[in-house]
Amino acid sequence: MTDTARYTRADFQTDQEVRWCPGCGDYTILASVQNFLAELDVPRENHVFISGIGCSSRFPYYMNTYGMHSIHGRAPAIASGVAAANPDLHVWVITGDGDALSIGGNHLIHALRRNINITILLFNNQIYGLTKGQYSPTSEVGKRTKTSPMGSIDWPFNPVSLALGAEATFVARTIDMDRAHTAEILTAAYEHEGAAFIEIYQNCNVFNDKAFIELTGRETRDANRIYLEHGKPIVFGKEDDKGVIVGPDGAQVVDVADVGIDRIQVHDAKAPEPGVAFALSRLSVGPHGPTPLGIFRDVSRPTYERQLTDQIAQAQDRQGPGDLDELVRSLGTWTVE
Amino acid sequence: MSEETTADTRPEPEPIDDVVIRFAGDSGDGMQLAGTRFTASSALFGNDLATFPNFPAEIRAPAGTLAGVSAFQVHIADWDILTPGDSPDCLVAMNPAALKANIGDVVKGGLVIVNSDAFDERNLHKAGYETNPLEDGSLESYHLLTAPMEQLTKEAVQGTGVKGREVLRSKNFFALGLMSWMYQRPLDPVIDWIESKFGDSPVAAANTAALKAGYNYGLTTEAFHHTYSVAPATLPAGEYTNITGNQSLAWGLVAASQAAGLPLFYGSYPITPASSILEALARLRNFGVRTFQAEDEIAGIGTSVGAAFAGHLAATGTSGPGLALKSEALSLALMAELPLIVVDVQRGGPSTGLPTKVEQSDLLFAMYGRHGEAPLPVIAAATPSDAFEVAIEAARIALKYMTPVILLSDGYIANSSEPWRLPDLTRIPDLTVDYASGPNQGDSFLPYLRDPETLARPWAVPGTPGLEHRLGGLEKQDGTGNVSYDPMNHEHMTILREEKIARIANDISPVEVFGDQDADLLVLGWGSTFGAIRAGVNRARKREGKVAHVHLRHINPFPANLGDVLARFETVLVPELNRGQLSRLIRARYLVDAISQSKVQGQPFKATEIAMRIMQLLDGKDERS
Ligand SMILES: Cc1ncc(C[n+]2csc(CCOP(=O)(O)OP(=O)(O)O)c2C)c(N)n1
Ligand code: SF4
Numbered sequence: 001m002t003d004t005a006r007y008t009r010a011d012f013q014t015d016q017e018v019r020w021c022p023g024c025g026d027y028t029i030l031a032s033v034q035n036f037l038a039e040l041d042v043p044r045e046n047h048v049f050i051s052g053i054g055c056s057s058r059f060p061y062y063m064n065t066y067g068m069h070s071i072h073g074r075a076p077a078i079a080s081g082v083a084a085a086n087p088d089l090h091v092w093v094i095t096g097d098g099d100a101l102s103i104g105g106n107h108l109i110h111a112l113r114r115n116i117n118i119t120i121l122l123f124n125n126q127i128y129g130l131t132k133g134q135y136s137p138t139s140e141v142g143k144r145t146k147t148s149p150m151g152s153i154d155w156p157f158n159p160v161s162l163a164l165g166a167e168a169t170f171v172a173r174t175i176d177m178d179r180a181h182t183a184e185i186l187t188a189a190y191e192h193e194g195a196a197f198i199e200i201y202q203n204c205n206v207f208n209d210k211a212f213i214e215l216t217g218r219e220t221r222d223a224n225r226i227y228l229e230h231g232k233p234i235v236f237g238k239e240d241d242k243g244v245i246v247g248p249d250g251a252q253v254v255d256v257a258d259v260g261i262d263r264i265q266v267h268d269a270k271a272p273e274p275g276v277a278f279a280l281s282r283l284s285v286g287p288h289g290p291t292p293l294g295i296f297r298d299v300s301r302p303t304y305e306r307q308l309t310d311q312i313a314q315a316q317d318r319q320g321p322g323d324l325d326e327l328v329r330s331l332g333t334w335t336v337e
Numbered sequence: 338m339s340e341e342t343t344a345d346t347r348p349e350p351e352p353i354d355d356v357v358i359r360f361a362g363d364s365g366d367g368m369q370l371a372g373t374r375f376t377a378s379s380a381l382f383g384n385d386l387a388t389f390p391n392f393p394a395e396i397r398a399p400a401g402t403l404a405g406v407s408a409f410q411v412h413i414a415d416w417d418i419l420t421p422g423d424s425p426d427c428l429v430a431m432n433p434a435a436l437k438a439n440i441g442d443v444v445k446g447g448l449v450i451v452n453s454d455a456f457d458e459r460n461l462h463k464a465g466y467e468t469n470p471l472e473d474g475s476l477e478s479y480h481l482l483t484a485p486m487e488q489l490t491k492e493a494v495q496g497t498g499v500k501g502r503e504v505l506r507s508k509n510f511f512a513l514g515l516m517s518w519m520y521q522r523p524l525d526p527v528i529d530w531i532e533s534k535f536g537d538s539p540v541a542a543a544n545t546a547a548l549k550a551g552y553n554y555g556l557t558t559e560a561f562h563h564t565y566s567v568a569p570a571t572l573p574a575g576e577y578t579n580i581t582g583n584q585s586l587a588w589g590l591v592a593a594s595q596a597a598g599l600p601l602f603y604g605s606y607p608i609t610p611a612s613s614i615l616e617a618l619a620r621l622r623n624f625g626v627r628t629f630q631a632e633d634e635i636a637g638i639g640t641s642v643g644a645a646f647a648g649h650l651a652a653t654g655t656s657g658p659g660l661a662l663k664s665e666a667l668s669l670a671l672m673a674e675l676p677l678i679v680v681d682v683q684r685g686g687p688s689t690g691l692p693t694k695v696e697q698s699d700l701l702f703a704m705y706g707r708h709g710e711a712p713l714p715v716i717a718a719a720t721p722s723d724a725f726e727v728a729i730e731a732a733r734i735a736l737k738y739m740t741p742v743i744l745l746s747d748g749y750i751a752n753s754s755e756p757w758r759l760p761d762l763t764r765i766p767d768l769t770v771d772y773a774s775g776p777n778q779g780d781s782f783l784p785y786l787r788d789p790e791t792l793a794r795p796w797a798v799p800g801t802p803g804l805e806h807r808l809g810g811l812e813k814q815d816g817t818g819n820v821s822y823d824p825m826n827h828e829h830m831t832i833l834r835e836e837k838i839a840r841i842a843n844d845i846s847p848v849e850v851f852g853d854q855d856a857d858l859l860v861l862g863w864g865s866t867f868g869a870i871r872a873g874v875n876r877a878r879k880r881e882g883k884v885a886h887v888h889l890r891h892i893n894p895f896p897a898n899l900g901d902v903l904a905r906f907e908t909v910l911v912p913e914l915n916r917g918q919l920s921r922l923i924r925a926r927y928l929v930d931a932i933s934q935s936k937v938q939g940q941p942f943k944a945t946e947i948a949m950r951i952m953q954l955l956d957g958k959d960e961r962s
């Protein structure tokens with residue numbers, strides 16, 4: 001293995017033609033991830049990208065690392081197997097809102113609760129891209145699509161709320177267009193030991209264009225991006241004139257001038273209980289209006305594979321490494337002369 | 338044996354060659370345990386044996402009802418036996434429901450031992466008896482012996498410290514003691530077991546007291562003075578253990594992982610009758626075994642596919658409903674050409690069906706239950722101990738050909754036990770694999786460049802520098818493994834994947850014909866029907882019929898000589914615990930007019946059923962000629 005690798009972005013590109021629609025947010029995320037990996041001092045062969053099915057899930061084909069473009073919704077399960085088998089690898093899951101939250105919802109929550117050491121990037125475009133524009137489990141109520149001509153009547157998931165509810169140890173949100181922020185979140189997620197979940201708002205310019213316009217549009221973005229920073233009061237707006245308070249009724253946006261800076265919630269990503277983080281995740285639906293971005297929660301809990309490896313070591317200490325001769329005799333034997 | 342049982346002036350035990358005993362009671366009565374302990378003593382005594390536990394799907398069906406009856410049948414013999422026996426020679430019934438559910442199977446004139454305390458009005462009513470069968474003469478054609486087992490157990494456990502409902506819990510040990518007397522089994526192995534299990538506790542004392550009381554009751558009660566002895570069998574010399582199929586399958590996987598020098602990964606979701614494989618492997622962390630209890634069967638196989646990618650010997654186990662869920666991921670593993678063992682411990686279906694009963698009805702599902710053109714190797718275990726070797730064979734094929742392999746077992750093999758002569762572990766084939774370690778074409782690494790002989794692709798595991806590559810479900814270009822939608826390439830790859838599996842036929846043992854090589858009739862079987870078919874064939878041959886038997890381990894591909902073998906026989910009979918699935922495969926592949934003998938009652942074949950069908954066919958032919 002190469003100890004010190006100095007990579008450029010090109011080292012993480014493959015010879016495969018990238019086939020997303022021009023203008024798709026997936027390109028931006030791909031570039032962010034490739035740039036991020038190039039800056040790490042980690043051998044390329046130690047990264048494994050596992051995806052499900054969807055536009056976003058084509059991602060591994062474009063990453064010059066180990067990878068698997070698997071089946072719809074099952075990437076967290078397959079990635080769990082890779083990580084449990086070889087804890088030295090860094091295992092990434094690339095998934096879409098349909099892939100992770102509809103067909104694969106079960107695997108996602110279980111990977112999170114087990115705290116398997118995988119980094120999950122959920123590309124949320126609030127639509128089924130690959131199958132050409134049906135509503136997804138994150139599409140807003142009333143959304144008209146080919147399969148909801150009169151408007152969707154499904155209540156959507158809020159992926160961050162869901163991950164917090166599954167007691168994920170690392171939960172964050174970012175947006176494709178904000179590459180500096182994406183890089184920051186990737187760094188923290190990469191360093192996190194255990195399951196890290198990042199929701200990335202991703203624009204599908206063909207089937208759900210401008211879904212995040214309130215967060216990306218020049219006029220609205222400053223008023224709507226709430227950047228969460230650990231240890232700092234949650235304020236936002238061009239002049240930091242807006243803030244968030246958290247009370248018995250949940251989180252609420254206020255004018256800082258009205259309540260005074262001391263009443264503004266100081267963000268604590270390390271809080272052992274996910275309650276406040278959950279309240280923050282409820283701030284926006286859609287997302288419309290002010291929406292938190294950043295790390296909601298970053299706590300530590302033993303990882304699944306560390307515990308598994310420990311149990312193996314313990315058992316070997318206590319019983320010695322497995323001896324097949326002894327094993328087949330372990331239920332008692334008798335001898336026929 | 339304890340002192341009070343030594344001064345014996347009773348008649349000598351009657352020597353018998355073999356006996357089939359069935360312990361039956363309410364699910365809460367501990368009959369599985371009584372049967373298992375009786376079996377263990379018999380094994381230590383040197384008998385050959387075969388067992389068949391038969392329990393209800395409900396953990397606790399209403400006490401005293403027919404639905405709640407649980408039974409354990411054991412066949413012990415002084416000769417090499419093949420089945421747990423067709424009909425019990427002796428039935429132990431702990432309540433009216435157990436009697437009612439089982440008496441029809443007992444041979445006429447057989448011994449019926451009954452716990453008379455349970456035959457009160459309430460229990461008789463629950464079992465649907467209008468009059469008491471112990472008194473109304475309906476059991477006249479059997480040799481009926483009754484004992485007030487509950488009363489006697491209560492008296493026996495006095496002073497041991499057990500109280501309340503615990504008192505009667507020991508009555509299964511009373512029954513076991515009584516049966517140990519009847520069949521002259523030593524008590525010491527049972528007492529040792531009680532000590533190791535319950536330590537120095539009131540429960541241990543009560544169970545031991547009840548056991549001895551049962552034994553002494555037989556010794557002192559004249560009605561029980563006719564006893565039997567079954568001499569040790571003359572089995573081939575060697576060291577034996579008594580093993581169930583799931584246990585041996587689990588050990589086979591471990592043996593394969595050692596032979597391959599790879600850690601074992603087992604991703605699975607509990608389901609009857611496969612769960613005990615997961616349980617057995619979970620205890621073997623010191624072997625480096627990674628068991629992963631997944632959130633469902635899809636994740637069970639999903640994690641295993643991931644572990645296979647990462648270079649482990651990966652397996653996943655389930656039963657029919659779970660295999661249905663695994664189907665999509667199985668096709669991915671096939672497409673990715675990763676080694677994987679998929680165990681299906683079959684049970685009665687469809688849907689939840691008969692979850693605790695045996696059936697062989699997933700064969701066609703194993704063969705064809707995937708989307709697309711997706712052939713996979715399918716192999717089957719024939720007996721509990723055979724599961725050990727079949728697990729190793731599954732691993733051999735999976736690793737050598739880089740393919741998933743489906744291993745079929747069933748509920749009968751899973752839970753039944755037989756003495757297993759410990760194999761020479763040094764003779765387990767070497768399954769070592771070479772991961773790819775460098776470029777295989779010039780400076781580049783082609784993940785789908787194939788071994789010209791086996792057509793297997795290289796296995797390059799993540800972490801290996803320079804061999805980074807992407808697998809996936811989309812069609813691959815041959816060689817590079819790049820995504821390809823080229824029509825001709827898809828056809829080429831489809832045929833290549835088929836050819837890879839077909840070539841395995843040259844790498845497996847040819848079938849061997851047992852019995853009369855010049856017979857006109859061949860009985861062709863697969864899986865757990867082995868014992869019943871072999872015993873049935875032997876019976877028919879004793880009656881001067883000429884019959885041969887072939888039992889398949891490999892079902893896909895079939896062994897290379899199977900076609901020629903089939904062609905030598907005029908008639909081919911295929912007994913199966915399904916509606917004729919192997920017979921359909923045989924007809925389609927070899928255009929042989931195979932005759933199906935089908936049984937789907939959740940119970941194994943009886944040897945007599947096979948023998949009768951054989952005799953009918955042989956007689957029929959006589960008439961025609
Ligand atoms: C078992 C199965 N069911 C359905 C599909 C069809 N399918 C492929 S991707 C997809 C939805 C993708 O949506 P999303 O996960 O949001 O990914 P996106 O394309 O938006 O990135 C569906 C329904 C499939 N490939 N497999
Ligand atoms: S359909 Fe949408 S998500 Fe898919 S590639 Fe095109 S723009 Fe991107």
Ligand SMILES: [Mg+2]
Nearest residue numbers: 096097125127
């Ligand atoms: Mg989507």
